[in-house]
Amino acid sequence: MKLGRLNHIGVxxxxxDASIALYRDVLGATTIGEPFDLPAQGVKVCFVDTPNAQIExxxxxxxxxxxxxxxxxxxxxxxHHVCYEVPDIHAAKTWFEGKGARVLGEPRIGAHxxxxxxxxxxxxxxxxxxxxxxxxxxx
Amino acid sequence: MKLGRLNHIGVxxxxxDASIALYRDVLGATTIGEPFDLPAQGVKVCFVDTPNAQIExxxxxxxxxxxxxxxxxxxxxxxHHVCYEVPDIHAAKTWFEGKGARVLGEPRIGAHxxxxxxxxxxxxxxxxxxxxxxxxxxx
Numbered sequence: 570m571k572l573g574r575l576n577h578i579g580v581x582x583x584x585x586d587a588s589i590a591l592y593r594d595v596l597g598a599t600t601i602g603e604p605f606d607l608p609a610q611g612v613k614v615c616f617v618d619t620p621n622a623q624i625e626x627x628x629x630x631x632x633x634x635x636x637x638x639x640x641x642x643x644x645x646x647x648x649h650h651v652c653y654e655v656p657d658i659h660a661a662k663t664w665f666e667g668k669g670a671r672v673l674g675e676p677r678i679g680a681h682x683x684x685x686x687x688x689x690x691x692x693x694x695x696x697x698x699x700x701x702x703x704x705x706x707x708x
Numbered sequence: 709m710k711l712g713r714l715n716h717i718g719v720x721x722x723x724x725d726a727s728i729a730l731y732r733d734v735l736g737a738t739t740i741g742e743p744f745d746l747p748a749q750g751v752k753v754c755f756v757d758t759p760n761a762q763i764e765x766x767x768x769x770x771x772x773x774x775x776x777x778x779x780x781x782x783x784x785x786x787x788h789h790v791c792y793e794v795p796d797i798h799a800a801k802t803w804f805e806g807k808g809a810r811v812l813g814e815p816r817i818g819a820h821x822x823x824x825x826x827x828x829x830x831x832x833x834x835x836x837x838x839x840x841x842x843x844x845x846x847x
Contacts, residue, residue: 570736575761597709622714647834648787668734695786
């Protein structure tokens with residue numbers, strides 16, 4: 570498998586609204602998507618574009634959100650995960666498992682509408698790593 | 709100011725050698741630079757290329773390395789900072805300070821040989837943010 574595009578970095582925030590103001594007014598982002606709920610992942614999501622990659626702002630959604638713990642430990646928010654693209658999600662899962670890396674659950678639909686999975690940070694040098702299938706028609 | 713390219717994400721590691729093996733053998737990176745010491749920043753550095761951005765592996769260098777504390781808290785390593793490019797480092801410093809964001813020290817030469825500064829994570833949604841002047845002749 571070849572390392573694919575760095576699609577986005579996931580940044581957890583207690584408030585997407587406040588983060589949008591930060592990225593727009595201080596960091597100078599000019600293309601910011603509409604926030605939307607992703608109930609299957611327990612997060613509210615908003616994509617901020619840089620010229621070559623995206624920032625995925627994620628805010629806890631619902632009581633069972635998997636990022637409540639992260640925000641409890643990091644009340645101001647912070648870097649949560651890194652996401653790389655692959656051409657075939659199932660081949661990638663087989664690859665990572667064959668290398669002894671722990672894939673967290675079955676591939677499921679992610680924020681870009683394609684299949685994704687996460688790899689345990691303990692097998693990725695402390696970095697929670699998302700692997701996503703490249704959306705058709707991009708790049 | 710406009711948000712520039714996501715030049716790299718900084719990933720701290722207790723061992724660049726072990727991280728190179730991870731990025732090469734498990735994540736499939738095919739272009740990995742030679743590690744080098746950056747004594748002014750107290751880190752050993754190695755760049756791993758993805759098709760659109762880089763991963764900057766950083767390992768503590770010397771007793772006074774600013775990332776000893778990070779590694780103590782995150783023994784396996786982890787996401788340390790995010791770096792965006794700007795056309796003019798001094799104009800960027802003036803911009804951030806004008807927005808009330810704390811710039812950490814004066815611009816200094818970074819790992820790509822151009823001037824950089826860091827912005828306090830408390831003013832960046834919990835994300836330690838490096839701002840670097842785009843190297844001449846790139847992009």
